Amino acid sequence: MKYEAIVIGVSSGGMNALKFIFSALPAGFSIPIIIVQHINAHSDNEWIKLLNNKSNLTVKEADEKEKIEPGNVYIAPANYHLMIENNKTFSLTIDEYVNFARPSIDVLFESAAEAYKSKLIGVVLTGSNSDGAKGIRRIKELGGMAIIQDPQTAESANMPASAIAAVQPDYILSLEKIIELLIKIDKPIKQITK
Amino acid sequence: MALSGLVDVSQIQSKVLKDETFAHELLQDLSITVTEMFRDKDVYKSLRKNVIPVLKTYPFIKIWHAGCATGEEAYSMAIILKEEGLYDRTTIYATDFNQHALNRAKEGIFSNSMMKEYTANYQLSGGKKSFSDYYTSNYDNVIMNQSLKKNIVWANHNLVTDSVFAEVHLILCRNVLIYFDNTLQNKVQKLFYESLINGGILCLGTKEGLRFTDCYEKYSELDKKQRIFKKKY
Numbered sequence: 001m002k003y004e005a006i007v008i009g010v011s012s013g014g015m016n017a018l019k020f021i022f023s024a025l026p027a028g029f030s031i032p033i034i035i036v037q038h039i040n041a042h043s044d045n046e047w048i049k050l051l052n053n054k055s056n057l058t059v060k061e062a063d064e065k066e067k068i069e070p071g072n073v074y075i076a077p078a079n080y081h082l083m084i085e086n087n088k089t090f091s092l093t094i095d096e097y098v099n100f101a102r103p104s105i106d107v108l109f110e111s112a113a114e115a116y117k118s119k120l121i122g123v124v125l126t127g128s129n130s131d132g133a134k135g136i137r138r139i140k141e142l143g144g145m146a147i148i149q150d151p152q153t154a155e156s157a158n159m160p161a162s163a164i165a166a167v168q169p170d171y172i173l174s175l176e177k178i179i180e181l182l183i184k185i186d187k188p189i190k191q192i193t194k
Numbered sequence: 195m196a197l198s199g200l201v202d203v204s205q206i207q208s209k210v211l212k213d214e215t216f217a218h219e220l221l222q223d224l225s226i227t228v229t230e231m232f233r234d235k236d237v238y239k240s241l242r243k244n245v246i247p248v249l250k251t252y253p254f255i256k257i258w259h260a261g262c263a264t265g266e267e268a269y270s271m272a273i274i275l276k277e278e279g280l281y282d283r284t285t286i287y288a289t290d291f292n293q294h295a296l297n298r299a300k301e302g303i304f305s306n307s308m309m310k311e312y313t314a315n316y317q318l319s320g321g322k323k324s325f326s327d328y329y330t331s332n333y334d335n336v337i338m339n340q341s342l343k344k345n346i347v348w349a350n351h352n353l354v355t356d357s358v359f360a361e362v363h364l365i366l367c368r369n370v371l372i373y374f375d376n377t378l379q380n381k382v383q384k385l386f387y388e389s390l391i392n393g394g395i396l397c398l399g400t401k402e403g404l405r406f407t408d409c410y411e412k413y414s415e416l417d418k419k420q421r422i423f424k425k426k427y
Contacts, residue, residue, distance in 0.1 A: 042235065042318070064372050064401045079233075080401060092401050094228050094369045 003145070003185060004119040005068065005084075006031050007112045009105030009135065011038040011127025013155025015047070017175060022055035022073070024179045029057055031121075031186050033073045034112065036082060036103045038127070043078040051075070062090045076103035083111035099131035109135020118143030121185070123178065125149045127159025133166035140167050147171045147178055226373065227263040227295045231270045231312040233368075234400055238270065238319035240420040245395055246278045249363060255284040256362040258389065260353060260382075261370035262288040265299025265346075269328075270316075271366065272342040277322045281345060287360060289351035300348045302338035306331055353382045358389050365390060369399035376406060383409040387425065396423045 010017055014037045039047075045061050052059040055073065062074040068088045076082035080092040082103050091111075098104035109122055109132060122139035124132045126149060140146050146169040151157035153174040164172065171181060200206050210217040232238050249255050259268045268288040275281040290296050313325040329336040351359065353370070365386050371379050386396055387409050396413065398421040404410045413423035 044236075064403075065376070065406065077401060092372050093226070094372075094399075095226055096228055 002119065003031055003121050005088075005112065005116050006033045006121045006123060006182065007109055007139075008033060008035045008123040008125060009109065009127070009132035009159075010035065010125040011101075011105075011129060011131065011156065011159055013126035013128075014038070016155060017125050017149075018051060019054060020175055021179060022051055022057065022059060024176075025055070025057055026183065027056040028071070029183065029186050030070045031182075032068050032070055033057075034062065034068070034076075034082070034084070034108065035073065036076045036105045036108045038101050038103070038105075038129075038131070039078045041079040041102070045075075045077055048075050062092070064090060064092045066090050076108065078103075081107045083107060084115045085111075086115050088115060099129060101129070101131050105132035106135040110138045113138040113142045113144060116144065120144035121147060121182070123147045123149075124160050124163040125175070126154035126156045128156040129159060130162035132159060133162045136163045136169070137167045140169075145170050147173065147181065149178065150174050222292050222294050225292045225295070227292060229263045229266045229369075230308075230315065231266045232315035232319045232321075233267070234420075235315055235318040235320075237368075237397070237400065237420045237422075238274065240417045240422060241271075241397065242274060242278070242320050244416050244422065245364065245397070246274070246280070248393075248395065249280060249284075250278075252363055253283065255280060255364070256360055257284060257286045257364045257366070258360065258362045259286060259288040260351075260365060260367040260386070262290050262299060262348075263292065263295045264304075265296075265302065265348070266304070266312075267366065267368065268299065268346055269302065269338050269342055272346060273316070273321070273328055276342070284345055286346045287349060287362070288346055289349050291350060291352040293350055296348050296350060300343075302343055303335050304329075304338070306334050306336055309336060353385065354378060358385060360389065361391055362389055362394065363391055364395045364397070366397045367399075368397065369402070371402050372399060380407050380409075383407045387412060390425045392425060392427045394425045396425065397421065398423070 048061050057073050059073040061077050062082050079102055081095055083091040085091055098107050112120055120139055122136045124136050136146050146167055148163045148169045149160045150172050151161040154160050262268050268286055275284050316325045329338050400421055413425055416422040416424045
């Protein structure tokens with residue numbers, strides 16, 4: 001199996017982007033997806049349940065020390081940083097804000113890059129700050145793949161533009177094309193597991 | 195690393211082995227002291243609704259804030275106890291292994307820039323008064339009222355190496371155990387279990403639980419979502 005995890009960072013404009021992703025990804029998509037969406041610290045995370053209802057996959061909040069399993073989508077809880085340990089389990093922390101955010105995309109991406117090395121795909125989507133730029137660079141440094149939403153097609157262009165400035169991405173695509181690509185990458189894996 | 199003038203990890207390693215003061219300072223520096231007043235409004239709402247009525251049945255009350263860092267949550271608890279009329283018969287043991295953090299907690303001086311957020315947290319969590327009644331503001335800082343500190347005992351205690359020091363009615367240990375592995379968590383949970391009276395209450399962080407510890411069967415859930423547990427008789 002070439003890729004073992006996909007990490008996605010998304011900020012303003014993210015709700016529409018995530019709704020689109022989850023309605024487009026088919027049941028049986030096997031690579032686990034881990035998402036940081038910047039969200040108000042007081043959010044009760046009910047929106048994760050709403051996304052789950054719209055999805056063909058299981059969308060859930062990432063739990064402390066939970067093991068990452070294929071076929072699941074994990075979302076960072078509000079007001080905690082989400083990190084991935086080398087044994088492919090989650091750690092939550094309440095450390096300081098990074099890039100004015102908790103959860104921070106860089107924190108997830110950098111820890112995921114260390115855990116998965118070349119078997120990781122990083123995706124930076126719509127957003128209006130520059131969180132995720134350092135993290136996507138780290139993913140590339142350790143041999144992973146970098147996919148960035150084409151800023152012209154993003155609801156907020158700044159975050160994907162900052163990521164493109166920080167790294168030479170493998171792909172710059174619209175959200176539709178990103179989904180197509182991910183499905184294509186996932187497909188051969190499904191044949192092996194069947 | 196930058197502060198100590200050392201350039202890489204191997205330099206730190208040799209200094210840690212030779213210089214006890216440095217080793218101690220490094221440890222303090224690595225400990226996480228991020229905290230807030232009334233962090234997680236729903237937890238504090240639940241404390242008022244589900245825990246305070248239980249505490250009211252005792253003639254005197256002992257509360258342990260384990261891993262209190264710079265004390266924000268201990269002050270939050272002191273405020274609730276005042277408003278519920280329990281403060282004068284309560285002792286709050288606020289402990290941490292980080293002496294720098296404890297010293298700051300003892301001073302009770304916090305940055306004015308945080309007060310807007312804390313005020314909102316306080317109001318959302320069911321606060322009954324004006325939050326500014328509890329502190330005095332001067333330039334960039336505020337100092338918490340002395341009357342809040344009166345019954346708080348600040349003490350150095352290491353959850354991993356130190357043992358039971360009191361029998362208490364309520365333990366709050368929020369967002370400390372997420373930094374521990376399963377073995378350490380079990381050890382600390384055993385310490386909490388032994389420190390609580392029968393029917394005593396344990397309040398963990400909202401992402402922490404007992405499910406994967408040896409103590410899971412020994413508590414009932416007082417508020418499942420807010421991770422508040424009651425020790426079984």
